[in-house]
Amino acid sequence: xxxxxxxxxxxxxxxFFGVLSLFAIGGGNSAVPEMHRFxxxxxxxxxxxxxxxxxALAQLTPGPNLIIVTLIGYHVAxxxxxxxxxxxxxxxxxVFAFFVGGASERFRGKTWHTVLSxxxxxxxxxxxxxxxxxxxxxxxxxxxxxxxxxGTALTAYFxxxxxxxxxxxxxxxxxxxxx
Amino acid sequence: xSASLIPGSAEPPASPLSAAPQQxxxxxxxLFTAFAKISLSGFGGVLAWSRRMMVEERKWLTAEQFNETxxxxxxxxxxxxxxxxxxxxxxxxxxxxxxxxxxxxxGPPLLLVLVIASIYARYGDLPPLRRALTGVAAxxxxxxxxTVAKMAQPLxxxxxxxxxxxALATFVxxxxxxxxxxxxxxxxxxxSIAAAMVRL
Numbered sequence: 432x433x434x435x436x437x438x439x440x441x442x443x444x445x446x447f448f449g450v451l452s453l454f455a456i457g458g459g460n461s462a463v464p465e466m467h468r469f470x471x472x473x474x475x476x477x478x479x480x481x482x483x484x485x486x487a488l489a490q491l492t493p494g495p496n497l498i499i500v501t502l503i504g505y506h507v508a509x510x511x512x513x514x515x516x517x518x519x520x521x522x523x524x525x526v527f528a529f530f531v532g533g534a535s536e537r538f539r540g541k542t543w544h545t546v547l548s549x550x551x552x553x554x555x556x557x558x559x560x561x562x563x564x565x566x567x568x569x570x571x572x573x574x575x576x577x578x579x580x581x582g583t584a585l586t587a588y589f590x591x592x593x594x595x596x597x598x599x600x601x602x603x604x605x606x607x608x609x610x
Numbered sequence: 611x612s613a614s615l616i617p618g619s620a621e622p623p624a625s626p627l628s629a630a631p632q633q634x635x636x637x638x639x640x641l642f643t644a645f646a647k648i649s650l651s652g653f654g655g656v657l658a659w660s661r662r663m664m665v666e667e668r669k670w671l672t673a674e675q676f677n678e679t680x681x682x683x684x685x686x687x688x689x690x691x692x693x694x695x696x697x698x699x700x701x702x703x704x705x706x707x708x709x710x711x712x713x714x715x716x717g718p719p720l721l722l723v724l725v726i727a728s729i730y731a732r733y734g735d736l737p738p739l740r741r742a743l744t745g746v747a748a749x750x751x752x753x754x755x756x757t758v759a760k761m762a763q764p765l766x767x768x769x770x771x772x773x774x775x776x777a778l779a780t781f782v783x784x785x786x787x788x789x790x791x792x793x794x795x796x797x798x799x800x801x802s803i804a805a806a807m808v809r810l
Contacts, residue, residue, distance in 0.1 A: 454792050454795055455687060457684070458688075458691075464785055464788065465784070465790065468788050468791075480740075481734075484730065484743045484747070486747050487744070487747040488727070488743065490746060491726075492722055492726060493650045493722070494649040494650065494652065494715070494719025495652075495691050495716070495719065496689070497688075497692070498723050501720055501723050501724070501727075505724065505727045513723075513724060513727070514720075521688070521692055523688070524686060524688025524692060525708070528686050528688070528697055529700050529705070529708055531686060532693070532697030532701075545806075546806045547685045547803070549773070549805075549809070550802040551802070552761070552773075553765060553772075553774070554776060554780050554798060554802055555761070556762050556777040556780075557776065557778065557781040557798075558781075559757055559761075560758045560777070561785025563752075563758065565785060566748075566750065566751040569747070570747050570748050573744070576744055576747075577748070579745055579748040579749055580752040580755070583749040583750075584752035584756045586756075588759055594753055597749050597752075597753065598750070600749070602742040602746050604745050605741040605743070605745025605748075606738045606742040608741065
């Protein structure tokens, strides 16, 4: 754990995730590239491997995917960092949803709905693809992990399997030393 | 105008989320346990679980109400399920309802992930564990690729060009060139909205 400069890093955590939370279209996984850029490349809070590990641990934890934020906060400033990062990531969208959610019924079924859906769906697709690319890069282009990535993609596309089973299989393959 | 505005009616218009008389209403405790259960049973996205709980098990929402609320929540910034818990909790219990629902959703995974983080801090350098986590990260990247492939199919209908181009531009600026996210979205989203309006 890297304790950084105490309150300074807590403020940086709060500021970064607070702003990021409002740009995370489509949930936690689409914000992965920005988290990687800032936490690994700008702030050097984590190494590439620690980032990829945190991502994997977040996937293995039940609940919303944005829980990766808690792990990054924990790396930076322990339990306090974890709480600050999580609150910063959840607070602004929650306040937004609270007010817009109440007002939205008046706009129901209007054209804005169609426009936003058409406009934001391709952006979300691009963001998730970018997240996949960043994760593949951080796991280090090892040929076996590429095989796992491609194998999981094909399995998930063509067969209905619970993601947890694919994670278990990938962990076992990894642990067996083939990676 | 919404169809629920009946002219001359003194009754307030039926909103899509206000429960019909026969629909059960959750208490604050029920809100908390419902979202805690949704959260803890969902791996890699909790949409399917929240639907099952809200519509099928507790019958707090009709299927239609659920779809409408969820569509709204996916356009709001932040995680879909987080937004859903806020909108749903607020509808039944105001600010307190929203706080309780969010606490139910985020509290249990937060505690769980902190336990996992402390285990990782101690044993994360053991080679078998490291390799297992690399495997999981690789598999999760594969899952995202499959999601992208499934989501992208409707983009290519009607020989549309702009949708795939927007997705590609987002992928390249964020995933390859690695622009800061706010900068990339500030350029791409207005273009995408303009293109969507032209096609209306």
